[in-house]
Amino acid sequence: MKFPIKRLALLGIVVMLSNAAFAADVSILNASYDVSREFYKKYNPTFVKYWKQKTGDNVTINQSHGGSSKQARAVVDGLEADVVTMNQSIDVDILAQKQLIPVNWAERLPNGSAPFSSTSIFLVRHGNPKGIRSWADLAKPGISVIIANPKTSGNGRYAYLAAWGSVIKQGGKAVQARELVGKIFANVPVLETGGRGATTTFVQREIGDVLVTFENEVGLIKQEYGADKFDLVYPPLSIVAELPVSIVDKVVDKRGTRKVAEAYLQQLYTPAAQELAAQFELRPYDAVIAKKHLATLPALKLFTVSEVFGNAQQAQTEHFKDGGVFDQLYSRK
Amino acid sequence: MARSAASSTRVFTRFRAHSVLPGFNLAMGFTLLYLSLIVLVPLSALFFKTANLGWGGFFAVLGNDRVLASLRVTFLTSLAAAVINAFFGLIVAWVLVRYRFPGKRIIDALVDLPFALPTAVAGITLATLYAPHGWIGQYFAAQGIKIAYTPLGIVVALTFIGLPFVVRTVQPVLEDVEAGVEEAAASLGAGRWDVFRRVIFPAIYPALLTGFSLAFARAIGEYGSVIFIAGNMPYISEISPLLIVSKLEQYDYAGATAIAVIMLLISFALLFSINALQWWTSRRGVR
Numbered sequence: 001m002k003f004p005i006k007r008l009a010l011l012g013i014v015v016m017l018s019n020a021a022f023a024a025d026v027s028i029l030n031a032s033y034d035v036s037r038e039f040y041k042k043y044n045p046t047f048v049k050y051w052k053q054k055t056g057d058n059v060t061i062n063q064s065h066g067g068s069s070k071q072a073r074a075v076v077d078g079l080e081a082d083v084v085t086m087n088q089s090i091d092v093d094i095l096a097q098k099q100l101i102p103v104n105w106a107e108r109l110p111n112g113s114a115p116f117s118s119t120s121i122f123l124v125r126h127g128n129p130k131g132i133r134s135w136a137d138l139a140k141p142g143i144s145v146i147i148a149n150p151k152t153s154g155n156g157r158y159a160y161l162a163a164w165g166s167v168i169k170q171g172g173k174a175v176q177a178r179e180l181v182g183k184i185f186a187n188v189p190v191l192e193t194g195g196r197g198a199t200t201t202f203v204q205r206e207i208g209d210v211l212v213t214f215e216n217e218v219g220l221i222k223q224e225y226g227a228d229k230f231d232l233v234y235p236p237l238s239i240v241a242e243l244p245v246s247i248v249d250k251v252v253d254k255r256g257t258r259k260v261a262e263a264y265l266q267q268l269y270t271p272a273a274q275e276l277a278a279q280f281e282l283r284p285y286d287a288v289i290a291k292k293h294l295a296t297l298p299a300l301k302l303f304t305v306s307e308v309f310g311n312a313q314q315a316q317t318e319h320f321k322d323g324g325v326f327d328q329l330y331s332r333k
Numbered sequence: 334m335a336r337s338a339a340s341s342t343r344v345f346t347r348f349r350a351h352s353v354l355p356g357f358n359l360a361m362g363f364t365l366l367y368l369s370l371i372v373l374v375p376l377s378a379l380f381f382k383t384a385n386l387g388w389g390g391f392f393a394v395l396g397n398d399r400v401l402a403s404l405r406v407t408f409l410t411s412l413a414a415a416v417i418n419a420f421f422g423l424i425v426a427w428v429l430v431r432y433r434f435p436g437k438r439i440i441d442a443l444v445d446l447p448f449a450l451p452t453a454v455a456g457i458t459l460a461t462l463y464a465p466h467g468w469i470g471q472y473f474a475a476q477g478i479k480i481a482y483t484p485l486g487i488v489v490a491l492t493f494i495g496l497p498f499v500v501r502t503v504q505p506v507l508e509d510v511e512a513g514v515e516e517a518a519a520s521l522g523a524g525r526w527d528v529f530r531r532v533i534f535p536a537i538y539p540a541l542l543t544g545f546s547l548a549f550a551r552a553i554g555e556y557g558s559v560i561f562i563a564g565n566m567p568y569i570s571e572i573s574p575l576l577i578v579s580k581l582e583q584y585d586y587a588g589a590t591a592i593a594v595i596m597l598l599i600s601f602a603l604l605f606s607i608n609a610l611q612w613w614t615s616r617r618g619v620r
Contacts, residue, residue: 069582076584094584149565151579190482191565193575200457205464205481321583327399330567 027060028257028264031081033068033154034196035217036243039280040085046276047267051260059260067194068154075100075248082252082261085245087118088154089305089312092244100250114242115268116282119302120155120162122233123202123211123218130209134235135166138210139183146208147188148198150319150326154241155195159212160185160326161315162239165308169237182329203230214241215297219281240304243282379597382590394591403573408599410484410572411552414491419545422499423537429500430507444500447493452557459490460562482564487572490558495548502544503537510536539611546607553600 032040044061051059064071064081072091075081076098086092089106092113096103106112124132130143138145148156163184167177192198195213202211203225210233218232245265252258267273274284278293290297309315319325383391394400429441447455463470463480473480480486510533518532519525556574563570573596580589 067582069584073581073584149579152575152582189564189566191567193560193565193578197561204461206466207464207482316583322397322580322585322588327567330399 025058025060026257026260027062028082028261029062029064029080030083030085030264031064031066031071031075031079032085033071033087034065034194035214035220036085036087037063037065038220039277039282042276042280043268043273046272047264050267051263054263057260061264067152075251080251080255081248082255082257083245083247083264085243087241087243088157089114089242089244090316091154092246093313095246095248100248101246102249105246106244109245109265110269111285112242112244113246114244114285115265116243116274116277116284118214118216118241118243118282119238119300120159120212120235120241121215121218121238122235123213123221123230124209124233126229126231128231128233132210132233135163135184135237136180138163138187138212139180141187143187143210144189144208145184145187146190146192146198146202146211147185148195148213149191149193152193153195153198155198155214155217156191157320158214158239158241160319161305161309162212162235162237164319165239165303166235166237168308169303178325178329181325185326185329215283216281219296234298234300237301237303240302242304376597379590379593382586383594385587386591390587391591391594394588395595399567399571400573400576400592400595402568403571403576404595404599406484406487406570407553407573407596410487410491411549411555413488414495414552415545415549417488417492418495418499418548419541422496422544422548423503423541425496426500426503426507430504431512444497447495448497452494452555453561455493456490456558456561459493459558460486463489463562481562482566482570484563484570486562486564487559487570490562491552491555494555494558495552498547498551499541499544502540502547506537506540507533539615542607542611546604550600550604553596 030040030044040061040063044063048059048061051057064074064079066074068087068091071079071081071084072086072094075084075095084092084095089112092101092105095101096105109115122132122138124130130137132138132143137143147159150156150160160181163181164177167180168174190201190207192201195217198211198213199217199221202208203221221230245268247258247261247265249258252261268277269285271286271289274286274289275292278284278289278297281296283297284290284293305312305315309318317324386394425444429437429444460467460481462468463473463486465471465474465479465481467481470480478485480489514532515528518528523531554574556572556578559572560575563572563575565571565575573592577589577592580586580592
């Protein structure tokens with residue numbers, strides 16, 4: 001009579017083992033930029049639930065946040081991130097250049113692999129005492145403008161490109177664009193290295209008449225410091241700051257996490273995730289969701305980097321490389 | 334037999350300088366391995382990365398006027414901060430060693446705080462205080478002096494992070510100079526200034542110089558606290574470590590390490606000459 005019990009126990013172990021084999025525990029790492037923290041904190045649990053329902057697997061999502069380019073460098077140098085969610089496409093392009101992902105990465109998901117975007121807008125002191133309405137107003141003498149350093153910050157880069165593109169899109173020439181951008185940066189008293197630093201300078205140190213930053217950063221400022229201290233100004237024309245995502249092929253193939261990583265990014269395009277993004281003042285790709293949020297994310301005249309500059313890489317090379325147009329603005333020669 | 338064994342031992346001991354302490358081989362081997370792993374390997378990696386540039390690329394970086402301007406800002410502000418720290422650090426150490434007063438232990442502990450505080454926090458705090466609308470900055474702003482977002486702000490941040498070096502190197506040496514020596518000098522007719530100049534200063538001078546060079550070296554490499562208060566304007570308040578970071582942002586690793594190598598060479602030359610100065614003065618002292 002002892003036998004069946006032993007067998008039962010054995011069976012039990014086999015069942016447990018096979019169960020474990022069916023309901024695998026997987027983990028993925030999402031390397032992201034700095035201020036996406038709040039969004040992914042909300043999004044990750046919804047994906048964990050979805051994946052559990054769909055496959056029965058338990059997925060753990062680890063987050064790593066830092067400057068967008070810093071994160072890209074970390075992945076290039078061997079950080080095993082399964083997915084990257086960046087704030088500018090050149091930071092994903094570098095992974096393609098280093099052969100971690102294919103060059104056509106942007107075509108793998110809808111909208112150039114950008115599930116949502118932001119744009120550069122103005123934040124002014126309450127009542128807008130200096131009457132700032134447009135990019136041209138930023139160039140006026142006596143206006144103090146806070147923009148993050150375009151050499152070290154994606155936020156600053158988009159602000160620069162938005163100002164430049166506003167001239168081109170209104171039929172201006174490169175010479176005029178350069179003059180405008182030159183005058184704007186002559187009005188910048190402090191070049192903070194990141195978008196958050198620029199926020200601190202403007203909000204806490206009370207320096208500057210206007211802060212140029214991402215729309216979703218403005219949402220956070222209103223939340224943190226009170227909505228009544230500052231006014232939002234939408235420039236008549238601004239830029240689409242695409243927030244691209246990609247799986248890292250080299251890593252997911254090595255770790256066997258391709259399926260879950262791909263699903264993680266695809267789920268960003270679902271109405272629920274798009275709705276969540278809109279709540280964090282990121283502009284959703286989904287037109288239906290976008291329409292619902294016109295009160296906080298109004299329709300604006302926007303242009304993309306590619307429309308004005310060819311592509312992000314060209315913009316980077318021409319404007320922000322050492323010795324590029326931005327450096328020339330500061331050159332003493 | 335016995336004699337030759339003894340003589341060979343003598344030869345061997347001469348090589349490693351006679352000592353009664355055992356474990357020389359082990360300790361020395363460990364020291365070399367440890368220093369190689371921690372210091373030499375990373376530093377040589379730096380030189381290897383820079384070698385990708387070739388001489389032409391290296392001199393292009395070195396000759397760039399923006400890089401030169403940043404080096405000037407970095408080294409001048411670091412020097413100013415180290416000089417300030419040497420002077421006031423000496424006073425702090427003096428007070429802590431020579432006088433007894435309530436709260437002395439608390440002040441003693443305060444000295445180490447700049448070590449413990451993350452430098453970014455220090456930078457943000459100082460920028461808040463010294464900004465034109467800040468607690469301290471507003472009084473200077475009223476006089477037309479801007480501190481935050483100018484090279485002056487950089488000096489403030491570097492002075493803050495470098496303070497413990499001078500105090501902590503001078504303090505123990507000063508403690509060893511017994512008060513009796515000063516009293517003896519005084520009883521032999523030396524004035525107060527003479528006591529300091531001829532008795533105390535020669536004793537603490539090497540430690541002071543060490544503290545000064547530590548504070549100086551620390552300031553040169555500082556990034557975290559400075560970028561928040563510097564304003565980072567090209568040619569005016571842009572430090573070299575920031576240029577390194579902005580080169581890294583462009584994935585220009587070789588260019589970044591080139592600036593690092595230049596800074597390293599200048600720092601090495603400066604520290605070397607400070608050490609040489611110390612050696613020279615101590616020899617003069619013997620004579």
